[in-house]
Amino acid sequence: MVEKQRIGNSELFASRVALGCWVFAGGPEWGNQKEEDSIATVHAALDLGINLFDTAPAYGGGESERILGLALQGRRDEALIGTKISSSHAHKEGIIASCEESLSLLKTDRIDLIQIHWANHDVPFEETIEALHQLKADGKIRYAGVCNFGVNDMSNYLRKGGEMVSNQLPYSLLSRAIEYTILPECRQRDVSVLPYSPLLQGLLTGKFKTAEDVPTGRSRTRHFSCDQPGVRHSESGCESETFKALSDIENIASEAGYFMSNLAISWLLHQPGIPSVVMGARTPGQVEQNMKSLSQNMKSLSVPLSTEELNRLNLVTDPVKSILGSNPDLWQSEGRYN
Ligand SMILES: NC(=O)c1ccc[n+]([C@@H]2O[C@H](COP(=O)([O-])OP(=O)(O)OC[C@H]3O[C@@H](n4cnc5c(N)ncnc54)[C@H](OP(=O)(O)O)[C@@H]3O)[C@@H](O)[C@H]2O)c1
Known part of the structure; x- marks a missing residue:
């Protein structure tokens, strides 16, 4: 049995590692992904004690939700499903229609955690909150959280009576922007942080040695130069600092006898206020x-890090943190976090 922790003040107890299901949709970031591999991945996750599954209507226009729904047939009660509402559906009718569609694709009668995917600043939060209250009263959603909310959005949303058991945010050794203000704010307000892209879309497994090795859809983050194809930012990036940090992390991992991906996930699990890390995986392997980051015998981490190791990891990733600054957005220079 894998350790579970409570999300915010909800009654949801999530395994410390959750399975992110974006990759099931394939597409520009992930390339071809076979449905049977995705289903086998969900089953392997359940068998290893993972109980939280994160998906979204935006992932392949519902494809990820559809496949997760198929995979959970007959095993629905072993799982907590987190899905989202796209910012294009922020009006009341849009939210309700989006949830109905998610329920149908997921082949379930309830969503355990509904999350606003990105704030839509053109629609008053009151309208979103009213729609979510209605869905909760109807038993279609159990709890509500958000993603990608900055400090001001959190404060406004909570002041208006919105429920926020969690804030799903980009957080990894190579994307530490939330440490400046958002993470402390979440801790202070008892809003759980659910880190996404904890391996920076595969970089923190150590399998890409240079920027050229990184598949096109994934070299769109602000770590890479705006000369890369398909980018939505205008920055020069920090490719050399990113690959220097990766090499230093790899050295720390091999000195300690761990895989780099385990070290990266374990580093997150050592940060307070994080019940569960939303990791992407496309195969059972x-x-x-x-999951080797976690002991199968509950409680302890099988990759325990000393204060000295945590400090070294912070030190070697500080240059990337400093260049990327306090904007947590992985893909865009400004405008989406408030
Ligand atoms: N709320 C939001 O706005 C938001 C945004 C982004 C993500 N998310 C959520 O967070 C989840 C995880 O993030 P992510 O998928 O972007 O990135 P991630 O977890 O950092 O990386 C996942 C990818 O890394 C590779 N990988 C994973 N384990 C590996 C291993 N042991 N060895 C080698 N390669 C490995 C796989 O791709 P390859 O095999 O193809 O390399 C996998 O798909 C998503 O699925 C989604 O649920 C949420």
């Missing part, structure tokens, strides 16, 4: 490998 990747789930098994990444």
